[in-house]
Amino acid sequence: MILIKNMTIAIQKRPGTSLKGKPIVSLDGVTWYDPFGERILFNPTDLIYADKFWAELTSEKKENQKNIMAQNIIDAEKNGCLEMFVNPSGIVRDDKKRLSAYRVLAQQMGYQVGNFLFNPHLSKATAHLRKKEYLV
Numbered sequence: 001m002i003l004i005k006n007m008t009i010a011i012q013k014r015p016g017t018s019l020k021g022k023p024i025v026s027l028d029g030v031t032w033y034d035p036f037g038e039r040i041l042f043n044p045t046d047l048i049y050a051d052k053f054w055a056e057l058t059s060e061k062k063e064n065q066k067n068i069m070a071q072n073i074i075d076a077e078k079n080g081c082l083e084m085f086v087n088p089s090g091i092v093r094d095d096k097k098r099l100s101a102y103r104v105l106a107q108q109m110g111y112q113v114g115n116f117l118f119n120p121h122l123s124k125a126t127a128h129l130r131k132k133e134y135l136v
Helices: 044-055 060-077 093-108
Strands: 002-004 007-011 082-087 111-113 118-119 124-131
Touching: 007 060, 060 082, 060 093, 060 118, 060 124, 082 093, 093 124
Parallel strands: none
Antiparallel strands: 002 007, 082 124, 111 124, 118 124
């Protein structure tokens, strides 16, 4: 059992198997924990840019955008990388906001996202993506 700020979560641990679970958000809605109760640390810069990205959307658009982005992350897992079109001249501020929002959402969904690299020939930013597995 793990106690996270008045929340009790029962986790079964079996030796030699992986625990595939979703991260848990605390009651304050800000702090995230992995299935073992360890805090997930986000890059502060990503949080700032992601907050700016979400602040520009209305509440209706936020939910729709979040669903679309979540599906894009799930689909990208098959290729092992997350790819997005960006400004042909490079990754600009608007691109940074969107890429950070993707990275934070992916971490909340239990994925590990690498650094985004710019490909000038394709005008794409690409980052490695993989689902975290917790071995028990």
